[in-house]
Amino acid sequence: MNLILLAPEEITHDRLARVRDPRRLAHLREVHRARPGDRLTLGVEGGGIGRGELLSLDEHEARFALEEMGQPPPPALPVHLVLALPRPRMLARSLEHVTALGVKRITLLHTRRVEKSYWMSPELAPQKIRTHLVLGLEQARDTRLPEVELAKGFRPFVEDRLPDLLKGRRGLLAHPGMPRACPRGIEDPTLLLVGPEGGFIPWEVERLLEAGCEGIHLGPRILRVETAVTALLSRLF
Template sequence: MNLILLDPDDIAADGHARVRDPRRLRHLHEVHRAAPGDELTLGVENGGLGRGRLLHLSSDEACFVVEQLDQPPPAPLPVHLVLALPRPRMLARTLEHVTALGVKHITLLHTRRVEKSYWQSPELAPERVREHLILGLEQARDTRLPEVTLATRFRPFLEDSLPDLLKGRRGLLAHPGMATPCPRGIDTPSLLLVGPEGGFIPYEVERLLEAGCEGIHLGERILRVETAVTALLARLF
């Protein structure tokens, strides 16, 4: 936790911030080994960054004197990530990784090779998704919470949502066997589509290309979803 991310309700009118949830308190005790007088990096959710001086720390509460939270968070990546829903354990890690890298718009998509049971996973509960997003923000010293949308049916996504998502964006379909290598260092707004383990089926690839997406690849190796997404984002941006 490289950032103590505060909810706006954590900050009182007197400029003191109080942290009471067990996870952040445990991290302050066990990882930071914080003590009264220490200065730590603070941020407020969807707001600015700054510093705070720890007044006291107990098993129940940490209290900080907050300095001005007027520093901007890191710039977001100009990308909307469309990710075929991974299996639950991989979903948790992937959400944390892409949030740390600066993705602010994520659509989780159902495709043929996505197990229907994945949509019943506790990892998709709003509070669990939020927890993984927060962990990614804390890692990267960011404060802007990503927006996550669920698209549980491929065809309605293709016909109803994809045309709007492609407006003003370059559509990039990452799939093994495509003709074009993944580009490097682009700065244009983009829509990046990544399939599940086993990839998109041929029908899905054909329809996405027909809709205006460009097919790209990362080479001959077949990568796990969480590895592929990280490699794609690093190479693209």
């Protein structure tokens, strides 16, 4: 945890912050080994970043005196990530990784090779998703939560949602065997589509290309989803 992320309601009018969440309290005690008088990096969800002096810490509450909180969070990547829903354990890691890298819009998509049971996973509960997003923000010292939406039908997504998403954006379909290598260092607003571990099926690839996406690849190696997404975002931006 490189940043203590505060909810606005945890801050009082006299610029005091009270943290009562067991996870953050345990991290302060066991990882930071924080003591009263320590100055730590704090951020306000949706707001700025600054420093705060730890006034007290016990098993039930940490109290901070806030200093100036005007430092802006890191800039977001100009990308909307469309990710075929990974298996639950991989979903958790993927959400944390892409959030830490600066993705602010994520669509989880159903495709032919996504098992229907994945959509029943407790990892898709809003609070579980939020937990993984917060972990990514804390890692990267960011304060702006990404937006996450679920698209449980491939055809409705391609026919009804994709045309609007591609307006003003460059659509990039990452899939093994595409003729063009992944570009480097682009600045265009981008829609990046990444398939499941087995990849998109040929029919899905055809529909996405017909809709106006460009096919790109990362080379001959077949990568795990969280590895591929991290490599794509790092190379693109």
